[in-house]
Amino acid sequence: MSNIKKQPSFFLTKIFRRIFLSFIGSITILVFIYSYATIQMQKKSSLEVLHSRANTLANSMALVSHDAMLKNDMGFIVQYDINVIKHNKEILQIFITNKTDDNIEINRNSWKMIQKISKKLKDMQKDRELFKIEYNDKLQKDVFHYSYPLHFPGITWGYIHLIYSLDSYNVDLNRIYKSTGILLGLLFLVTLFISYIVSRQIALPILKLSETTENVQKGNLHIRADIRRGDEIGQLAQNFNNMINKLEHSHDELENLVFIRTKELENLNKELDIKIKNAIEENSKNEQMLIQQSRLAAMGEMIGNIAHQWRQPLNALGLVVQNIYYSYEMGDLDKEYLEHSMNKSKKLTSQMSKTIDDFRNFFRPDKRQETFSISEGIQSVCELVSASYNNHNIEITTNLDDSLIAIGYPNEFSQVLLNIFTNAKDALLEKKIVKPKVSVRSFGKDDKIVVELEDNAGGIDKNVIKKVFDPYFTTKSKKSGTGIGLYMSKMIIENSMKGEISVHNSPNGAVFRIEIKQEDKKDA
Amino acid sequence: MKRLLIVLALLSIGITSLQAERKIVITNAFYGAGMDKVAYSSAKLAINLWLTKMTKTISGATSQILFYIDFSQLKKDTQEKGKIDTLITSSYAYMLHPDFYKKYFNKGWIKTESDGKPFLSYVILKRKNTQVKKNSIAHYYKYSKISKIVIQKYSMEHNLNLRYESTKKESKPALDLFFKKCDVAIVNEFSWKLMQELNPQLSHSLVAIHKTDRIFTPVFSLFSRKMEEKKKKLYLGAIKDIGISESGKQLMQIFKFNKLIKLNNSSLNKIEKFYKNFLALKKKYEK
Numbered sequence: 001m002s003n004i005k006k007q008p009s010f011f012l013t014k015i016f017r018r019i020f021l022s023f024i025g026s027i028t029i030l031v032f033i034y035s036y037a038t039i040q041m042q043k044k045s046s047l048e049v050l051h052s053r054a055n056t057l058a059n060s061m062a063l064v065s066h067d068a069m070l071k072n073d074m075g076f077i078v079q080y081d082i083n084v085i086k087h088n089k090e091i092l093q094i095f096i097t098n099k100t101d102d103n104i105e106i107n108r109n110s111w112k113m114i115q116k117i118s119k120k121l122k123d124m125q126k127d128r129e130l131f132k133i134e135y136n137d138k139l140q141k142d143v144f145h146y147s148y149p150l151h152f153p154g155i156t157w158g159y160i161h162l163i164y165s166l167d168s169y170n171v172d173l174n175r176i177y178k179s180t181g182i183l184l185g186l187l188f189l190v191t192l193f194i195s196y197i198v199s200r201q202i203a204l205p206i207l208k209l210s211e212t213t214e215n216v217q218k219g220n221l222h223i224r225a226d227i228r229r230g231d232e233i234g235q236l237a238q239n240f241n242n243m244i245n246k247l248e249h250s251h252d253e254l255e256n257l258v259f260i261r262t263k264e265l266e267n268l269n270k271e272l273d274i275k276i277k278n279a280i281e282e283n284s285k286n287e288q289m290l291i292q293q294s295r296l297a298a299m300g301e302m303i304g305n306i307a308h309q310w311r312q313p314l315n316a317l318g319l320v321v322q323n324i325y326y327s328y329e330m331g332d333l334d335k336e337y338l339e340h341s342m343n344k345s346k347k348l349t350s351q352m353s354k355t356i357d358d359f360r361n362f363f364r365p366d367k368r369q370e371t372f373s374i375s376e377g378i379q380s381v382c383e384l385v386s387a388s389y390n391n392h393n394i395e396i397t398t399n400l401d402d403s404l405i406a407i408g409y410p411n412e413f414s415q416v417l418l419n420i421f422t423n424a425k426d427a428l429l430e431k432k433i434v435k436p437k438v439s440v441r442s443f444g445k446d447d448k449i450v451v452e453l454e455d456n457a458g459g460i461d462k463n464v465i466k467k468v469f470d471p472y473f474t475t476k477s478k479k480s481g482t483g484i485g486l487y488m489s490k491m492i493i494e495n496s497m498k499g500e501i502s503v504h505n506s507p508n509g510a511v512f513r514i515e516i517k518q519e520d521k522k523d524a
Numbered sequence: 525m526k527r528l529l530i531v532l533a534l535l536s537i538g539i540t541s542l543q544a545e546r547k548i549v550i551t552n553a554f555y556g557a558g559m560d561k562v563a564y565s566s567a568k569l570a571i572n573l574w575l576t577k578m579t580k581t582i583s584g585a586t587s588q589i590l591f592y593i594d595f596s597q598l599k600k601d602t603q604e605k606g607k608i609d610t611l612i613t614s615s616y617a618y619m620l621h622p623d624f625y626k627k628y629f630n631k632g633w634i635k636t637e638s639d640g641k642p643f644l645s646y647v648i649l650k651r652k653n654t655q656v657k658k659n660s661i662a663h664y665y666k667y668s669k670i671s672k673i674v675i676q677k678y679s680m681e682h683n684l685n686l687r688y689e690s691t692k693k694e695s696k697p698a699l700d701l702f703f704k705k706c707d708v709a710i711v712n713e714f715s716w717k718l719m720q721e722l723n724p725q726l727s728h729s730l731v732a733i734h735k736t737d738r739i740f741t742p743v744f745s746l747f748s749r750k751m752e753e754k755k756k757k758l759y760l761g762a763i764k765d766i767g768i769s770e771s772g773k774q775l776m777q778i779f780k781f782n783k784l785i786k787l788n789n790s791s792l793n794k795i796e797k798f799y800k801n802f803l804a805l806k807k808k809y810e811k
Contacts, residue, residue, distance in 0.1 A: 075699030
């Protein structure tokens with residue numbers, strides 16, 4: 001186990017700040033609310049004290065002046081009130097108002113009779129005692145105004161208005177504000193300290209746990225959270241450490257397991273490699289076999305074509321020989337007839353020999369690239385298949401540009417054409433097309449040679465057309481097709497001749513399109 | 525009045541305290557001539573209270589005050605040698621028995637008023653635009669015998685046959701006059717000035733119709749002719765130092781007097797003359 005190093009900037013961590021600020025914020029708000037409430041209560045209390053004092057004094061004044069008021073002995077009232085104001089330094093003014101308008105205003109250094117009382121005094125003259133803090137125009141400051149109704153049995157004689165200075169009230173308030181301020185300051189400092197302690201208590205273990213998880217996440221399973229506390233956080237740390245222990249153990253187990261499995265996989269891979277190699281070899285062999293079979297099939301096709309081509313000259317040759325005999329029998333055989341027959345026979349045998357040469361050349365692999373005429377290549381293939389096509393009444397039409405010269409492997413190119421011709425014949429025969437026809441055209445496009453073979457067999461099924469160049473794909477039965485022909489044609493055109501071969505459907509049937517690079521005519 | 529009594533009593537105590545080591549006993553007498561029981565009792569109470577406080581600080585000296593309401597007893601004690609050293613009394617008491625005072629007492633001390641001079645006068649007031657008719661109501665301060673004598677004298681001189689009503693406060697007569705509770709009022713000049721300052725409306729409403737000479741004083745102190753010189757010196761020293769010592773300053777501040785000055789018997793002659801005139805008028809009027 002290793003202990004975690006302390007973080008250098010603990011105070012800047014979010015969690016500490018959050019907890020700290022939450023603590024200090026909440027406590028400060030509470031303290032402020034409490035202080036505000038306390039101040040308001042103190043203010044109210046101070047006001048109540050003033051009220052109480054004023055009430056007591058007014059009661060006393062009413063009691064002492066009771067007889068004088070009843071007798072309207074204003075002199076006594078004045079004398080007494082002057083004495084009252086003299087002995088109560090906080091009283092700034094006394095007003096005695098009367099229903100008979102004998103109103104007296106007594107100030108600290110003077111007194112006078114007044115006829116009309118101010119609105120402020122009038123507003124304070126109700127059936128019950130009233131008090132409030134108001135601005136005094138004469139004294140030009142805020143004062144405590146207390147009014148006391150003088151009720152005697154049967155009559156309301158008048159009112160006593162006591163105007164108190166707010167100096168002592170303000171002094172009290174200032175004292176309260178000062179002491180509250182000091183208290184707030186002290187409380188704030190204490191709160192700061194306590195908040196720091198509590199926040200640290202809460203945040204530090206969480207930060208330690210966070211750091212530990214980070215290390216674990218990075219892969220260090222040897223690390224443990226060094227938190228020793230008796231509370232739930234300590235329990236959490238303990239549980240976390242136990243979890244890491246289990247994780248480490250599981251990790252070790254897994255690693256071991258992985259090692260074993262890896263070994264097994266490696267062995268398996270080796271076996272698979274061998275198997276794949278063997279399979280590839282076999283596939284290769286199979287492919288070779290298939291290619292060979294395809295070649296043989298092509299050869300067979302060719303032989304069939306040859307047979308078709310030989311049939312007519314052989315028939316013709318037979319007729320020539322037969323005609324020589326019939327001419328001898330009839331005594332018409334002469335040198336001329338014999339020479340004619342000899343020439344015809346030579347032509348026929350030459351034709352047959354050429355067929356064999358074509359056959360031999362056709363399947364002789366090209367060793368190197370060479371320039372060749374596209375139209376000559378197409379025509380030679382047409383000759384090769386003409387006998388077979390004629391046999392099935394399949395028309396071949398050509399539209400060839402004789403100037404097109406390509407560079408590549410002419411025999412392999414011819415094999416591609418032969419494969420397409422063969423497929424076209426098969427499709428026409430399968431669909432029993434009434435007037436079967438195959439059109440061949442060649443033309444130049446930019447720097448390319450385009451050769452298109454179009455049949456009128458109705459086209460290739462759209463579900464199949466994209467797969468025709470896939471290896472081993474065939475729509476024929478296994479006996480009839482290997483699925484290698486068009487794949488090989490694609491290999492020849494794309495790999496050997498760096499061209500493209502594609503197929504699409506026309507309104508008549510399938511169109512096979514070959515594009516190969518044209519040889520520069522200047523170099524040709 | 526009460527305050528003055530206390531001042532003079534304290535003076536006596538002050539004097540004795542200065543000479544604590546000599547164990548001097550100064551006997552002061554207070555004669556409350558014309559005082560009613562309540563006023564007399566409160567004066568005694570006030571003086572005794574201060575005495576109690578002051579004598580605690582004095583060592584080696586004693587002071588005492590004898591209270592007299594009965595003139596015969598005062599006379600008797602005065603005639604005994606050394607019984608009374610100083611007498612505190614009023615100008616009213618003096619005018620009743622001037623010969624007695626002249627015979628047994630001499631000089632003495634009196635406080636100055638707010639203008640720095642001794643004695644005071646009395647003012648008789650009426651409301652402006654009114655006439656003082658016969659049988660009008662006159663208000664005077666109950667505890668000022670002098671003010672009653674003055675108003676009576678005025679009434680007799682002007683044949684007014686005034687009806688007299690007393691007030692318990694010194695300035696009340698003037699207020700009663702202002703508030704039309706009476707037709708005539710008598711106050712001492714300083715009270716009247718003070719009242720005018722407090723309320724100028726009084727000056728607009730009231731007018732003085734008579735002012736006496738400045739011959740009256742509510743209280744003064746006399747030395748006994750039999751008083752020992754050393755006691756006199758102590759007393760004189762205390763009077764002199766009253767403005768210097770802290771306790772003396774406090775006394776002056778509390779009881780609001782500027783200073784104490786010498787009083788000769790001749791200063792009181794005018795009071796004697798005034799009273800004689802009054803008696804003559806009274807006699808004439810009663811006929």
